[in-house]
Amino acid sequence: MSDGPTERLYHRTARPPWREILGRRWSAAQDWSLVLRDTAGDYFVLGHRGDPDDPDAQVPVFSEAPAPGVRGDYTDVFRVDATEHVDTKAIGLPTVYGTESVDLWVSWWVHDPVSVVRARAVHGWHLVRTHLASALRDLAEAQAVTGNGLGAPEIMHHLGAPQRLEETGLSYRVFDVRLRESDEELLLGRAESEGVRYSWTPSRRGEFEFCLQALHAGPASLAALWLLRHPDQVSQVLDWAVDHRELLSPPRTDWQEELATLLGTLTDQERKEISYLLRDRISALGRQVPDMAG
Template sequence: MNDQSNERLYYRASRPPWREILSHRWSAARDSSLVLRNADGDYFLLGAPGETEDTGAYVPLPDESAAPGIGGSYTDVFRVDVTEHVDIQAVGLPTVYGRESVELWVAWWVRDPVRVVRAQTLHGWHMVRAHLTSVLRHLTEAQESAGSGLGAPEIMQHLGVPQHLEETGLSYRVLDVRLRETGEELRLGQDEGDGVRYSWTTSRRGEYEFCLQALRAGPASLAALWLLRHPDQVRQVLDWAVDHERLLVPPRTDWQEELAALLGTLTDQERKEISYLLRDRLSALGRPVPGVPL
């Protein structure tokens, strides 16, 4: 990863133009390109980079400048860094569980050295980050308007291919989306409450159904889910299970116990009426009942 985001992308060479041209051709350098300017303001390019590896088919540069000649009359010579850089942008994505902090690993490079010099693009990552922020905000708004959310699959689908900053001569693409712990981040989408509807994405539905089943299954399922996410808290979960045994295993009763408890709440008159009914029922069954002749 590039930790020197403030380094200049190009600098003015101090040697005569013809020496810079010969030096560049002899060294066959691939980490830099040579941009020359003559008195008329025309630019010439030596060592133009193409697209980086694994980014798809080659796309022609917006400005194809002529190659410089040793005998040309040049007033300025610039060496432009064309190596690939990798930086990280922290982002807070809205999900059904609240904000999810992720890191976007972004590769960026000089696609058009002449444009870099013309636009005086000295520090590339600042330009890339500003463009990336704008694209992410527009992508979030588009996803919300469609009634869905923005997650890692959507980001990789839209930004996993090269994005070209034609005015500054730079290109970039998102390499990966990874979970992160803490730190400053770009917050996208709506906050709690409003964010739940917008975070309903296909990639989250399985997790949502799993949590819904866990809630329906009751306290035992929730305790097991907690232990799965926090395996170091076995003792705390066991203590909670012992203290809340009635929640995990509700006391069982049968109809006889419930009926006996109900009879204890009856008045004397109600007991007499039930006794008469019970006596007549037993007598009809041919059972001996006190006070009734056989």
């Protein structure tokens, strides 16, 4: 599961065409198809055509190439891989936390063996990967135009169904999106320095609630969230915490200090009235109070 070339999708056989035809007809294997080309340049095919889970797999999807006859005058015979392949594509999705690294798990296969041979599609994953990257960029641009975000639900909605590469006879679909830990990725959307244009959708409700709680918790929670996303910046976060102690631990005053501050703002008349009230209260408790006459 890499971006490099894989095994060839087809190869030319050395045996006589009639032997290949009989061998394919008698074979119970479903992992390869036979494509033949005659002297006139016409193509013929025996074997699997269509999608892997298609009940009508023997019916061609695009190519109308007929089945070959044993006595035909054929110049080339090819065996084409008919198995379903699985590979991954690394991408970076923009989120409110920064760029999220994920792997797209992609299933791909040959739906038309004749088109594969005609297009000389030797390495199928390279062609699928290129088409997938283009489709993702188009999807990201379309989401940005409508003001919506691009995430796993959007990718699965648009690319979860079979995508056909008609000219090369290949098909693929994205069947899963998983978090990954690698820097080798295709970056989609805006760079972090430009800010992330992101809109909340029902699928992002959990992320919205989490961010809302982090904001309510204050600077300490936000600093912890930043450290979680950037564990290599511990020293910078510590320096920031030291320089902004008043944000992380704001100074507290008890009620006595607040009351003293309030008393300092009163007028002489207001302080005198409060003194009388306080004297009467203390006297009622049975305590001796100073004489305030004069």
